[in-house]
Amino acid sequence: MSETTILSMEALTRRIEAVFRKGGLSPQHASALARVIAAGERDGCKSHGVFRVEGCLRTIKAGKVSTDAEPTLHDDGSAVLRVAAGGAFSRAGFELGAPALAERAKQLGLAALVINDCTHFSALWPEVETLADMGVAALAMCPSYATVAPAGGTAALLGTNPLAFGWPRQGGHPYVFDFATSVAARGEIELHRRAGNPLPEGWALDSSGQPTTDPTEALAGAMLPFGSHKGSAISTMIELLAGVMIGDLTSQGALDFLGTTTLAPQHGELILAFSPERFAAGRPGDPFARAEIMFEAIAGQGARLPSQRRFKAREGSLADGIALTAAEIGQLDRLEAQGLDAVA
């Protein structure tokens, strides 16, 4: 019996879509979610791949996400476009808003897309990549739930608050970074716990607010921001811009709303888009060509550009298919057969 099953990107997307249809999602949402989860799996990004399907179903079963709200785009002609997600998953809202955002950025030089009242579980790189493919640079951010203490603090207040950026590159993958503003992901702490390994210094506090290297204590306490007070300041900025400024939940608000970190967080999202052509107009040099010189200088000294491992995995997946383990296939089978009955 084969240990792994190889699926094409399209076949994997259809399988996940079928699971979500069985779980009660409308065709629009089932399709949007399936595509982004398959993209995570395709890119070797297991933490945002098939692994996420069950969490989405759990969030549906808990009644914490709308299964069929149709996102609506509100455009007052300004630099700020708004998608009302109506409590549904964010992806369909992003797909609705992204082309309008790119167009507005090309028209005004700079524009923002706000997604309100969405449940967001995916990475941000699919969003900045989509926008880079449309020819604009993009900066995306959102709160999460309160699991990270501010630098110098003692208790969880901030989220892992991801920040992602994309810059278009002609004839290749865009320059993309996407990272949590916590020093480590919660999943990494869990992996240390399972392996019985202590955490590196500086990752976490225990429940009394003291530094700890014990993963169990850390899971009951709080994570720490990356880069000490600098990362903490950036994470706070994300709460302000992509939480309070857009009139959506902060990480503390999202945790209060859900009462748990085992469901996908509800909040909003802020995406800025920049038209390099518009910004560079009338100035010397082509911005895309000048950016390549910088990328070559970085790579030329042996430093890795971000996302290269993901792009390499993608190329492999598109050439050879995506390998799922027997356990992963079994889980999809079970979820497709039983729907929400299969999740706790």
Place this chain on the structure above:
Amino acid sequence: MSETTILSMEALTRRIEAVFRKGGLSPQHASALARVIAAGERDGCKSHGVFRVEGCLRTIKAGKVSTDAEPTLHDDGSAVLRVAAGGAFSRAGFELGAPALAERAKQLGLAALVINDCTHFSALWPEVETLADMGVAALAMCPSYATVAPAGGTAALLGTNPLAFGWPRQGGHPYVFDFATSVAARGEIELHRRAGNPLPEGWALDSSGQPTTDPTEALAGAMLPFGSHKGSAISTMIELLAGVMIGDLTSQGALDFLGTTTLAPQHGELILAFSPERFAAGRPGDPFARAEIMFEAIAGQGARLPSQRRFKAREGSLADGIALTAAEIGQLDRLEAQGLDAVA
């Protein structure tokens, strides 16, 4: 004989202005520079205070900055305003562009100010604070000169590339952060060298690209970004957005242009402004009131909000005056008497 001289903010500003007039700056630039340098001194921010005067004069003497170019504002009605600084110091250009930026942000929700062809030596907090006082949140960034290696690299390519953010707070100082994206400032490495102390691990590389804790080796090599690959990615983004995208010099370009890090760097600057009222319109909650809840939660667990030490120093300076040492007063006397002849 008194060890220190106490000056009012106004008197200190006038003294510095007189030095710059003697050094050949036009009244507009002498006044703009004097005010921002006095503000640094007022805030106890010695590295951006009177200490900077001589470096500005050195840059003038080297012919690397225009002494009298009048900044001009270019407004095509889009979300991107542009100030052509004409090779002069950036401050007069910022002062010209800031009110227009805040107004455009209030009109469109979001706007950007590009300052091109400027020489920039000041901190970014005066800029985001000015904008916060005008009621908008602001995010400012600029390249510097190549003194920082990308994470995983071996040689200087990025600048110390500061990132600053301001959020308006009613009835108090704004929420402000402003930091270099290098793990430490170059001045801190110099202080370790003078004190004969080794550097902490992770601050720097030597000239062969190997990690070093020797400050002298570090000064001949490269600094490292804060937060490892995350800070490196943010610093690269600043090169892209505030260098190549706006058609101005990258940190490598600035170093090539000057041939030294002892003069103030020439490049451009990018400032984004957000209108919280516009972003929050139609959404539940007042963004300013909600932000206060977050600030109170941070401070309530004993974590310091950024810039508090600076604000405290400012309150002391405004109440009691600004104390300069006999050496600092002597330097201002000498520079005012001899002008550019007093600098190397």
